[in-house]
Amino acid sequence: MNPTLTSPAARTGAAVPARPVLRRRLALPALVLVVVALLVASLMVGGYDITFANLFTADAWNMFLISRVPRTLALVFAGVAMSVSGVIMQVLTQNRFVEPTTIGTSQWAGFGILVMLIAVPGASMMLRMSVATLFAFVGTLAFMAIVRRVSLQSSIVVPLIGIMLGAVVSAVTVYLAATFDLLQAMDTWRSGGFSSIVRGAYEPLWIVAGTTVATFFLADRLTVAGLGRDLATNVGLRYERVVLLGTLVVAVATGVTSVVVGFLPFLGLIVPNMVSMVRGDDVRKNLPWVALVSVALILVCDLIGRVVIAPLELPVSVVLGTVGSVGFIALVLRQRRHVTY
16 A cells, blocks of 8 residues: 555544544534524513512512513424424424425414404314314325426425415415404414513413424434335325325424414424435434524523514514525525536
């Protein structure tokens, strides 16, 4: 062997340090520390002055338990639910640009909410969530059916179809809301804020925590389904069943989140793509990273909304929409470098 072609460590018999492996091992604990720091900041920042010094006084402790803890838990649950929904839809459609807000799922959930406001104004939250989930499920299946029947020459066309479908559903929703004098109620849904989240209002979001667990158990099947119908069927996967289960998980997560929190755009688009670009497309291995990054992103957006015009507050959807739209454009430009039209 030519000694000039070997490293000093190889010539002396020393082990070559595995720096990339070490970095990967350190990355997850570092991300966990960042998320913990953001959780603490979320619990401490707000209109009511809560500090470590006065935390255990009666008033501060009550406010902490009634408002801050529920709000932070709602941020965590909603962020993870929407980002995991993005992972599922991107795998099932084999497209990087889809998530509940770009394929019309969220808009269909909003349509379901409006239908309940018109038909049963006094409906319980559980009934509203059930109807919103049903509409989201039907709308997502409709999108999947259309995409299967359209000959696509570019991956960018897929989200455009979803955006157009969502726009049609949104137009019908706005028309009906204006007809029945419910525009203000629908604007509240579109705002996607957490300012009204208190104890007793966030608990349904525990349901979407269950959808995240269900996704983990479906992860390997989703990864195989992402290889395509023919290959997945050849290896023994019941493809249609997996697609239905994945769509149902997305519909439940979107319907529940829409009723409790509102519209959270682009979260399921940006986070899964960030993780996939670094770690590949293994759904099971990526889920913890997707969860942590989504929590970090939504907490940062919420903190910006609370601080930038304090004591007033910007809805999370406004900040997320800004960040997400920039991210969407960046993904499209990146895709254009690798696609020939």
